[in-house]
Amino acid sequence: MTKLRPIQALHLANTLKKSTEWKIQVYEKSILSGTDDSFTSFCRTMKETEDIELRMISGLIEFIKSESKTSCKHPKKIQDTDPNGAVYCMKCGEDI
Numbered sequence: 089m090t091k092l093r094p095i096q097a098l099h100l101a102n103t104l105k106k107s108t109e110w111k112i113q114v115y116e117k118s119i120l121s122g123t124d125d126s127f128t129s130f131c132r133t134m135k136e137t138e139d140i141e142l143r144m145i146s147g148l149i150e151f152i153k154s155e156s157k158t159s160c161k162h163p164k165k166i167q168d169t170d171p172n173g174a175v176y177c178m179k180c181g182e183d184i
C-alpha cells in the first residue's frame with residue numbers, strides 16, 4: 089500500500105465526517121417522529137455515540153490540517169499535480 093498523503097487523509101476524514109453527520113440526522117428524525125418506545129431509545133443511544141464520533145473526527149481533521157501545513161516557499165509555477173490529484177512542489181517534493 090502506498091503512503092497516505094495528508095490531502096488524502098483529509099479527504100477520508102471529511103468523507104467520514106459527512107457520513108457521520110448523515111447518520112445523526114437519520115437518528116434525530118427517528119427520535120422526533122417516533123413514539124417513546126425501545127426503538128426511539130435505541131436511536132437516542134446511537135445518536136449519542138455518533139455525536140462522540142463526530143467530535144473525534146473533527147479533532148482528527150484539525151490534527152491533519154495542522155500537520156500538513158507546508159513549509160515550501162517556492163513559487164507556484166514549479167508546482168505540479170500527481171496522478172491522484174494532489175498538488176506538490178517539484179523543487180522540494182512537499183505537498184501543497
Ligand SMILES: [Zn+2]
Nearest residue numbers: 160162177180
Ligand atoms: Zn518547494
